[in-house]
Amino acid sequence: MTLLEKEKKVVTITYGCQMSERDAETLTEITRQEGYTSSDDLEDADLVIVNTCCVRESAENKILGKIGDLKKLKEKKPDLKIAISGCMVQQPGALERLQKRAPHVDIWAGTHNLHEFSDLLHRSETGKRVAEIWQEPHQTLESAPLAEKGKLQANVNIMYGCDNFCSYCIVPYVRGRERSRQPQDIIKEIKDLVAAGCKEVTLLGQNVNSYGKDFAPSYDFADLLQEVDQIPELLRIRFITSHPKDLSDKLIETIARGKKLCEHFHLPLQSGSNSILRCMNRHYTREYYLSRVAKIRELLPQATLTTDIIVGFPGESEQDFAETLKMISSVHYSQAFTFMYSKRSGTVAADMPGQIPLDLKKRRLQRLMSVQNEESYQLRQGMIGKCYEILVEGPSKTNPNRLTGRTRGNILVVFDGPPEVTGSLITLRIVEAGSWTLVGEMVP
């Protein structure tokens, strides 16, 4: 029996990484089971969920601003329920501070409590403010609703948490230690998604390369990929994120042998300087990273690589930064997500000496982006005249008269074509290229 007798509207606002987006999907699914339908219109909402991120303090301030704005909406609509979930709430000691700052919030849920959201919603019906923040996960991972069905593409969690404790990162403190889902549960979820029309799955984990290390007998990420590759009617398999220190030859060889395993590696570099990598607690050197790239290029010459890079980490000298720029030119990334280091209280790096002034961080970021933009442009120019397999996703967001899809290497292409090719694999010849998007034409 559902809590609600008539349909109500929920607006879910989410911040942060793909894991956070996936959590927001879980919350949306829970509220759907409670009789809510999703909406983008805050004025129309009966429930607003803000699923938060705390990776950068600047993002946290933006989220706090958003939560503050909801107070005015609640004054206009006293029956409105406001729920805050996710990493920001899960930070040690954060709840009390947040509750003082935002007394208009009805429900607080930590990252380990999402599966309890329905219960929290029921408990808040009496007008009580409710909160559940477990410091450690102690519930089966399978108890929350799985990925939303009926979509062409779906994200599937294969593991939760992280054991790496990079010195700038709060994730291990808010998402807990690594826990892998059982392979049979993952395979079943994917088969169900495929039966409902899904063609592409992205397997999610903070570090998918350490999937299964908590199992005995051993079963690793490459073994899982081999099994998922056998699922009939699934067209493509992607995965994110790969920690370079755990990228094994076995995994690269498995992808090279796979049929549906897309040749795209998101391999966060973070810095090209060995001394900064050491301070970041990344457990690899630039030389080791380059050896992994060389192995990928040897077995998968068509593979694309993307990365994350932080500039202005404490103690980063001009020489350290130059080493990062050199890596961009050596690896030839198709895209890089670049960030200025932002102090995150509760992490080791927040107290490190040698914090870099903001204006210097900004200048380095600009230089980095301009080198990467040129790389991205050259890479896409080199694709002109060549043919690529595309999974057609549907109308382009920027030009709905055109269709859009991605190469196996995860590069976006727009083209003219009949809508009925949506959801199928087609071949496109690239005819135009900018820094980010390609234009293609269908090859008969």
Ligand code: SF4
């Ligand atoms: S691998 Fe490092 S950066 Fe990634 S989530 Fe874990 S601690 Fe954070």
